[in-house]
Amino acid sequence: MSPAILFVLAFGLGLVGWLAGRSRAWAFRKAAPGGRINSLPDFHAWYVGLWVAVPTVLFALLWGAISPALVLQHVLADPAAAALPAFGFEREAIMGEARAVATGAAQAVFNSEAQGLVEPYRVAITRYETIGLIVTLIVAFAGGAFAFLRLRPDFTARTRVERSVMALLLLASLVAILTTIGIVASLVFETVRFFGMVSPLDFLLGAHWAPDPMSTGAPEGSSFGAIPLFWGTIYIGAIIAMAVSIPLGLMSAVYLTQYADASVRKVMKPLLEILAGVPTVVYGYFAALTVAPAVRDVAQAIGIANASTESALAAGLVMGVMIIPFVSSMADDSIAAVPQAMRDGSLAMGATRAETIRKVLIPAALPGIVAGIMLAVSRAIGETMIVVMAAGASANLTANPFASMTTVTFQIVAMLTGEGSFDHPATLSAFALGMVLFLVTLTLNFIALRVVKRYREAYE
């Protein structure tokens, strides 16, 4: 009997509690003058049901966590356990085998030492399962009885149920937040370890990036200069990609909000948003197989002999296309949010549509547009697949768009999947890079959200 069965039991008993609470409340309701009680019968039902199920589930979780330890303790107390090797792999293997046989997962033992432990295991497991089941039932009945006896015609079941719903929602949101905090904490921890081996100054200001994951001995700070990665990231994600996505995104937003018929808009807007749903690895193929060779051919045609197949330009162009929907949908929203009165005012002055867009709508929508661009940049610099597939691995510090370049995200992948051991500075550098990326995108998102908020307030 595993914790899973305890869960099923909890829900089954919860259902029983639910039905019991409900029928009691209906009885109140029938008896009450005017047929009205404080809360609807369903709230009474939920109140009892929750009081049965929640403590039971909590107990099941707790029991799932501690019962293996209790079983182990029991087994080790057995005289047969004295013969076990003290530590290590062998001991684990023997105990695992004994447990497998005891629970019926395996037929016979391979190690003879395990045979003696099968029986103690079987006894311990049975004992703690029985205890678990009994306590579960007690908890369920105690919770249910407590709740059931509290029901009265004037009992405020509704308020209490609402409150527990709120607690549930709070819990759900905490999961996401706590996970984020956990991720950041581990990032910080590894980053600190990295900076213990390589000086932050070398890392942030050095212009030479060539970590050797196989090197031994003290790490050489001079090979951990991340400037070429930062430059590659900015050049691809914030310069080339933006040069594509800002004009195209803005123009499509203007077209969709100001010129397109309702019917055209209805088709075009979702189509554009589908772009945002294409998996980035698909863009990666497109960049590597179609755009990159084309870019190389163009480069060779204009006389750049040593143009490589991997280029910043190819990655940047495709990334730019990928983030068009981010720019355009934010721009679309903020242009559409400019009050009609503003547009009418301009048109009534004799301005043409284009003048109205250029001189009134876009300036008025600018904060929202800028925020959209910032979100798009933060998305672009965090993008990995396209650069992995099309930008290359060489850390070049150059402004030549046809050159192969590498980015922070690419190097994170390269370092983590490399040959180096986990505590090698080359591997740890991935965390420092991730930290930088995290801080930059966090800042961009934060500013963008602030800008959007301010701007929303401006138009109520």
Place this chain on the structure above:
Amino acid sequence: MNAPVPAAEAANSSAAPVFPDPVSPSKISARGVSVYYGQKRAIDDVSIEIPKNYVTAFIGPSGCGKSTFLRSLNRMNDTIPGARVEGEILLDGMDIYRSAMDVVQLRARVGMVFQKPNPFPKSIYENIAYGPRIHGIAASKGELDGIVEQSLQRAGLWDEVKDRLGDSGTALSGGQQQRLCIARAIAVDPEVILMDEPCSALDPIATARIEELIDELRGRYAIVIVTHSMQQAARVSQRTAFFHLGKIVEYGTTSDIFTTPREERTKDYITGRYG
């Protein structure tokens, strides 16, 4: 729906609408104008002569088509999808809906002030300079400065804002914003100014200022004002047209309309017995 009106009905309906003015020549003449939103007819065969140098008030219950008709006078209805105008609207004798008519020029000549003040989110100076820039009216920065000052002065706002022309137009009070919008409209030196309930978002003091302003401005421009306030119509206008269900029921001098209305419906409306 431009079918000729049957004789009997024509005789009946022509009694009120056309109001040739003996003193002031017509600036705008509307003849048999109907306005549709899709299939729906919001204005039904309206004819009216709007004189120069007077304030003409449009009054009538909500939804009777005052705004619709007003917006058709500078073709602002063109911006509404599905809106359609039939009939003739002449500005100085030329049809504004003829194909050769340039809407940009038309709106420079027929300005508009809206119900809710709608300054652009730009500086006070830029708000006024907007129109002159678009129409290329000022040849130099000095000239533009002159236009801005003169417009603000005519709108009675200059003294209040002359030290802060760089501040945002949206930072002014509601009444100041509305005068800014009037200044903006007169900066392109229009011939007609259309105002759609220009005071409905303002308090009585700001309203009084705008009314004064309208009175001062009428020497230079033909002004058409839509209002829900009988007192306001009586105070600022010399001509009043009473709209009902998309038609003009009665049109005449303001004093006639308010003292000796010919139609029962007009009388009911101005005495507040309507509906």
